[in-house]
Amino acid sequence: MSSLSGHMVDKIEIKSDGDVFHEIFRYRPHHISNMSPGNIQGVDLHEGEWGTVGSVIFWKYVHDGKEKVAKEIIEAIDEEKKSVTFKVVEGDLMELYKTFKLTVHVDTKGENNLVTWTFDYEKMKEDVPNPNTLMEFCLNVTKDIETHHLQN
Numbered sequence: 001m002s003s004l005s006g007h008m009v010d011k012i013e014i015k016s017d018g019d020v021f022h023e024i025f026r027y028r029p030h031h032i033s034n035m036s037p038g039n040i041q042g043v044d045l046h047e048g049e050w051g052t053v054g055s056v057i058f059w060k061y062v063h064d065g066k067e068k069v070a071k072e073i074i075e076a077i078d079e080e081k082k083s084v085t086f087k088v089v090e091g092d093l094m095e096l097y098k099t100f101k102l103t104v105h106v107d108t109k110g111e112n113n114l115v116t117w118t119f120d121y122e123k124m125k126e127d128v129p130n131p132n133t134l135m136e137f138c139l140n141v142t143k144d145i146e147t148h149h150l151q152n
Contacts, residue, residue: 068093103116
């Protein structure tokens with residue numbers, strides 16, 4: 001693995017229903033802008049159907065204080081593992097990375113649910129920073145979704 005390739009994983013425990021959380025990222029990502037309006041401004045379906053592999057989703061979000069966009073293809077869905085993998089194909093991340101994949105996985109064993117975010121990426125250049133602030137962003141969106149569900 002070259003020094004340009006990277007793999008990053010972080011986890012966060014949630015008290016809300018893990019099945020519902022998975023369902024949101026699979027079938028209803030367009031509802032996330034209502035749950036995390038400070039981070040996600042909008043999510044639109046560009047091709048395919050919500051919740052299906054090969055569908056193209058366009059995200060408008062605020063990261064590091066700047067408005068950004070990402071066009072992603074749903075690359076994989078594993079109902080058993082409750083995971084969805086998105087491959088970024090256009091947008092701000094593609095200015096820094098040759099490839100960027102995000103996987104959100106929910107582990108629903110026991111009373112507490114664990115949400116795991118995994119990034120697999122290849123940087124354009126050596127001086128591109130690791131996507132630490134993007135991981136924080138994903139964890140914050142996760143907290144916002146949980147808060148929304150615990151309140152409703």
